[in-house]
Amino acid sequence: MNEPSTGAPRRGLLLIVPLVGLVLAIGFGLFTARSNERSAPVPATESATRREPAKVASTSNALRDLPIEPRSDAAEPQTSNPSSLAAVRVTRTDDEERAMEELRALWPKQPERALAVAEQDRRRFGASAFAAEREWIVVRSLTNLDRFDEAREEARRMLELYPNDSFSADVKRHVLIHPPGPPTTPSR
Amino acid sequence: MFSNSARYFASATLLGFAACSSEDTRDADTPVSSASEPPSPAASMSTEATGTLPTPAAAKPSSTGATTPQAPVPSVTPQGSLTHSTPNPTTPPPAPISNPSNGGAAGSDGAPAQTATGGSANGGSRGTSTPAQPSASDSTPSGAGTGGNASRGGSDGGGGTAGGGLDDCGVEPVNPNTTAEARRLLCYLYSVYGKGVISGQQETSWIANPADDVDWIMQQTGKFPAILGGDYLYPDGTTDRAKAWWEAGGITMVRYHMGAPPQSDTYDNSKSSSNIDAVLQAGTQENTSFNSKLDYVAGELQKLQDANVAVLWAPFHEVQANGWFWWAKGSGAQFIDLWKYMFDYLTTDKGINNLVWLFPYSNNPAGDYFPGKEYVDIAGADCYDKNPPFESLFQSTQGIVGKTVPIPLHETGVIPDPETMFPNAAPWLLFSVWAGYEKDTSQNSVEGIKAAYASQYTITRDELPSFK
Numbered sequence: 207m208n209e210p211s212t213g214a215p216r217r218g219l220l221l222i223v224p225l226v227g228l229v230l231a232i233g234f235g236l237f238t239a240r241s242n243e244r245s246a247p248v249p250a251t252e253s254a255t256r257r258e259p260a261k262v263a264s265t266s267n268a269l270r271d272l273p274i275e276p277r278s279d280a281a282e283p284q285t286s287n288p289s290s291l292a293a294v295r296v297t298r299t300d301d302e303e304r305a306m307e308e309l310r311a312l313w314p315k316q317p318e319r320a321l322a323v324a325e326q327d328r329r330r331f332g333a334s335a336f337a338a339e340r341e342w343i344v345v346r347s348l349t350n351l352d353r354f355d356e357a358r359e360e361a362r363r364m365l366e367l368y369p370n371d372s373f374s375a376d377v378k379r380h381v382l383i384h385p386p387g388p389p390t391t392p393s394r
Numbered sequence: 395m396f397s398n399s400a401r402y403f404a405s406a407t408l409l410g411f412a413a414c415s416s417e418d419t420r421d422a423d424t425p426v427s428s429a430s431e432p433p434s435p436a437a438s439m440s441t442e443a444t445g446t447l448p449t450p451a452a453a454k455p456s457s458t459g460a461t462t463p464q465a466p467v468p469s470v471t472p473q474g475s476l477t478h479s480t481p482n483p484t485t486p487p488p489a490p491i492s493n494p495s496n497g498g499a500a501g502s503d504g505a506p507a508q509t510a511t512g513g514s515a516n517g518g519s520r521g522t523s524t525p526a527q528p529s530a531s532d533s534t535p536s537g538a539g540t541g542g543n544a545s546r547g548g549s550d551g552g553g554g555t556a557g558g559g560l561d562d563c564g565v566e567p568v569n570p571n572t573t574a575e576a577r578r579l580l581c582y583l584y585s586v587y588g589k590g591v592i593s594g595q596q597e598t599s600w601i602a603n604p605a606d607d608v609d610w611i612m613q614q615t616g617k618f619p620a621i622l623g624g625d626y627l628y629p630d631g632t633t634d635r636a637k638a639w640w641e642a643g644g645i646t647m648v649r650y651h652m653g654a655p656p657q658s659d660t661y662d663n664s665k666s667s668s669n670i671d672a673v674l675q676a677g678t679q680e681n682t683s684f685n686s687k688l689d690y691v692a693g694e695l696q697k698l699q700d701a702n703v704a705v706l707w708a709p710f711h712e713v714q715a716n717g718w719f720w721w722a723k724g725s726g727a728q729f730i731d732l733w734k735y736m737f738d739y740l741t742t743d744k745g746i747n748n749l750v751w752l753f754p755y756s757n758n759p760a761g762d763y764f765p766g767k768e769y770v771d772i773a774g775a776d777c778y779d780k781n782p783p784f785e786s787l788f789q790s791t792q793g794i795v796g797k798t799v800p801i802p803l804h805e806t807g808v809i810p811d812p813e814t815m816f817p818n819a820a821p822w823l824l825f826s827v828w829a830g831y832e833k834d835t836s837q838n839s840v841e842g843i844k845a846a847y848a849s850q851y852t853i854t855r856d857e858l859p860s861f862k
Contacts, residue, residue, distance in 0.1 A: 314716045314723075349718070354662045375778060375807075380718045383830070384651075384661035385600050 302331045309343055317347035338364065342373040345381060357381055414757035414777035414787040559585065560859065568737075568771050571747045576704035578861040579645065580750050580771055587800040587823045591812050592853045593846075594621030594647065594826030596805070597635065599628035604635060610833055614840055615847035617854035620645055621706065623826050626691050627651035627659055633694045640703040644855045647706035647752070647804075647826065650691055654720035656683035668720045670728040674735055688736060692744035699748040704861055708804055709736060711754035712776060713763050726762030733765040753795070754804050757787060761794045770795070772823065774802035780837070782810030783820035802826070807837040812851035 305327050313320035324344050331337070341364040348357035361381040368374045561574070563581035572580070586592065595611055597604040604624075612618050622639040624632040626648060636646035653663030656679045672680040691709075698705055710721045710733060717723060721732055733753075740746040753764070753773035764773070773795040777784045784803070791801050800823040803810070807828060815821055831837045846852055 346718075349665050350667065350723075352662075352666050354665070372779070379778060379807075379828070380665070386660065386662045 299335065302327070302334055302336055305331070306336050306339065309340065313343045313347045313350070317350040320344075320347045321351075333367075338368040338371040338373040341368070342377055345377050349381070354381075354386060358386070414775070414779050414784045560861065568751055568767070568769055569741045569747055569749065571741065571745075572750075573699065573702070573704065573748045575702050575861050576748050576750055579704040579706070582859060582861065583750070583772060583800050583823060586853060588821045589816070590851045590853050591810075591815060591822055592621060592645070592824035593617075593619040593855075594623060594645075594804075594824050595619040595832060596623035596625075596826055596829040598829040599625045599632060604631070607827075607829060607832060611843070611847070615844050615854075617847050617856065618642075618644065619827075620853050620855045620858050621647050621824060621826055623647045623649065623708075623829075625649045625651055626694055627661065627664070629690075629694065633697050636705065637698060637701050637703050640698075640701075642855070643858055643860070645706060645858065645861075646698070646703060647708055648695075649711050649754075650709045651719070652687050652691075652709070652721075655680040655687065659687065664719050666720055667723055670721075670724040670732060674728075674731055684735075685739070688739050688744070692740055692746055695740070695746045695748065696744070699746060702748075702862065704748050704750065706752050707749040708752040708754045711805065712756040713754060714756035714758045715760050715763070717756060722756075722763070726760065729763050730765045734769060737765075737769050752802060752804060755791060755794075759787075759791050759794055764794050767796070767799060770799065772800045772802055774800075774804045774823065776805030777803065778805075778807040778828075780808050782806070782808050783815040783822070784810070785820045788820035788822060807831040807834070809838055809843055809846045811842070812846060812849040816851050 305323075309320060309323055309327065312323060320343060324340055324347070327340055328337075331340075341360065345357050345360050345364065348354070348360060358381055361377045364377055365374050365382070560578035560581040563584060565581055565584045567577060567580055583592075595607050597607050603609075608618055608622060622636065622644055624636050624646065626632055627650060632648070636648060640646050651659070651661055651664040653659040654666040654668035655673050657663040657666055657668075669680055672678040673684045675681055695705060695707070710719070710729075712719060713722050713729065715722070715726070722729060737751070740749070751769065751771045753770040755763075755773065755775040757775060757777045757779075759775055764770075773791070775784075775787050775791045777787050788801060795801065802824045803822040804824070804826050805828050806825050809827055809832070810820070810822070810825055827838075832843060847854060
């Protein structure tokens with residue numbers, strides 16, 4: 207009626223299972239650590255410079271020398287570990303979202319300051335999900351400063367980088383369609 | 395991680411740039427008085443303004459009787475002179491539009507002419523001044539002052555002339571001295587609102603042949619749009635083309651990319667900034683410049699008034715907080731003061747009475763920029779998203795301007811499919827495609843344009859009644 211024959215194996219299992227678990231945990235930890243090393247956020251500017259140096263060609267005073275790349279090639283952490291990838295994404299987008307909130311509040315009243323912040327943000331975040339909106343703010347800021355030629359230059363660049371984005375379409379319509387100069391016969 | 399919706403949501407309130415699709419603008423911080431309530435302008439109109447109105451299907455002529463070749467229709471040359479072009483002979487000829495305004499409804503659809511009930515007021519909603527707050531009468535079809543005109547419908551179905559329906563529809567313009575032609579135009583707009591959409595096309599004023607846009611529409615569809623849009627930033631020929639279009643049976647709409655005072659008129663300068671308080675203060679350089687610009691535009695509008703041409707007047711377009719243009723870079727209160735100043739200057743000081751005043755929101759309408767119904771005959775929005783018919787934009791605009799004021803889609807890139815607009819989704823009064831966008835295949839397909847212009851709901855130039 208008793209089950210002595212099964213008692214010894216059970217005691218063995220009680221010892222083996224934690225050991226196996228410990229080994230697996232150590233192994234997973236090592237693997238994760240190595241993966242995190244591989245997936246550490248690479249500054250977007252470095253990545254972009256490496257991938258698309260030609261795209262840097264902007265003569266704008268507002269955003270000179272800032273590397274950028276098409277959004278389709280957005281710099282994402284290179285990793286095979288989904289959990290670490292998600293962690294990196296959350297961290298970066300949270301930071302960027304806060305930065306964007308600041309930028310959105312800034313440009314209507316302080317366009318010059320907004321340009322400086324946008325430049326910093328571009329270096330920091332590169333071709334991220336908010337990149338097109340950031341470019342839109344740059345164009346709007348330049349426009350508010352009456353720097354129309356620079357705004358057009360940035361608009362052309364933005365259209366090249368984000369041709370299908372609604373922010374680009376808005377910029378195109380307001381900056382690149384109408385002739386900038388006076389009509390043939392100036393009205394007033 | 396961050397969808398477009400999330401991005402636009404974040405942008406809507408701070409940037410003044412919001413998507414106008416249903417999904418996105420539901421999130422936008424725009425006042426919507428009754429977002430869950432489907433708009434029902436047709437229901438309102440049936441008792442408020444016109445009395446008897448046809449069903450949507452009856453708002454367009456049938457294809458029966460389409461055997462008469464369409465007469466040559468006037469077009470305009472780059473210099474603004476009148477020429478004639480022959481429409482596609484394979485296109486069915488125009489039939490009298492069977493809307494109630496031209497007396498053709500009853501005859502064309504075989505239904506007996508009906509008599510409207512109601513008085514002569516326009517629902518009592520006009521003349522109120524409560525921006526962003528739909529008046530009670532807006533949502534009460536049986537409210538005081540149900541409009542309508544007993545003579546509407548006509549007896550012979552012939553149509554083609556204004557008739558009593560357009561002369562006395564019960565809608566009072568915001569300018570009490572409005573000319574007879576402009577009154578008829580306003581009555582017509584009210585009469586079709588909710589039942590059909592008036593087609594429109596902005597001309598490319600800055601190219602050698604500004605008529606290229608409407609000619610292209612004709613080539614593709616066999617129809618001219620009903621509305622030709624011009625821009626007084628480009629004075630060369632704009633007034634002449636507007637006049638020629640009117641003489642050809644069309645409706646003229648005019649905008650004005652005014653340069654920021656005291657700067658000259660250029661497109662760039664329209665996006666510059668101005669001290670709006672100084673603009674409104676007599677004796678300042680800005681005010682002198684502003685008056686000079688208004689004098690110029692008054693002179694052009696006077697030419698049209700002298701020719702008995704009514705104008706859909708859409709100045710200061712893309713109104714929104716933090717807008718692209720100087721007039722929308724200040725506060726709502728400043729903008730309202732600008733609008734009222736312009737209104738009073740043109741009407742009272744300059745005697746310009748041939749205007750239907752179109753208040754032109756952008757795609758992010760804000761109630762605190764609305765000057766009130768006593769300064770606005772119709773009020774609409776624009777949208778360049780690619781997913782028309784922009785239901786939530788219609789609703790948010792309606793939430794500000796109310797349910798009795800016709801709401802035009804006064805600028806768009808994509809022509810909305812009218813079949814998706816009616817009866818209640820987004821029954822825009824009109825659509826006006828921006829210059830060149832009709833040919834941009836990223837915006838419109840030729841098939842889509844043909845379908846839109848062939849829709850039973852779409853009103854083209856040949857289907858308009860006479861406003862003379």
